[in-house]
Amino acid sequence: QQQVRQSSQSLTVWEGETAILNCSYENSAFDYFPWYQQFPGEGPALLIAIRSVSDKKEDGRFTIFFNKREKNLSLHIKDSQPGDSATYFCAASPPSGSWQLIFGSGTQLTVMP
């Protein structure tokens, strides 16, 4: 049972384009949604996160759009750079008291120069 789903295993865009990575979830009790970025040979690192009370969170070239009614969210990477090539994990957390984040299966983004 996959509680957090990332629809694409991989995505390729050209440098300068906007990359859009999609994520959906099943449990309406989830209220915190971080995106983690992982480069080869490294562990995942928090990139940006949103809470369910918001519908948008922006940090530089990275924006999360959140749709609570549809139970989905997306990560937009504007002006993609080759250095953005990495695996991106969507995750979700139930309200405080839970012991774990639930990760999606990841989307491998390749930005072609």
Next chain:
Amino acid sequence: ETAVFQTPNYHVTQVGNEVSFNCKQTLGHDTMYWYKQDSKKLLKIMFSYNNKQLIVNETVPRRFSPQSSDKAHLNLRIKSVEPEDSAVYLCASSDNAETLYFGSGTRLTVL
């Protein structure tokens, strides 16, 4: 800036051997975790350890056991490794169960 340190980076062993991986965090966090990342990059939580309270993912085989001497250290021991244990093992720490800080992982290959 690395704050979660894992050793070794790589380990190759044979079926049936025992292995042990180390993890140390310098962030002062109360909670540490072990995750398994398979060849498809799926992240699966194995253990969470907070204030001597251990939470185990019930799908983890019994040959896996965490070992902690203090809140800054959480090691992982695998008794009698099997081929399906080949993976990257990631240690993480957190102070709020929301933001995880991961180490760079230990890649285990079981021949």
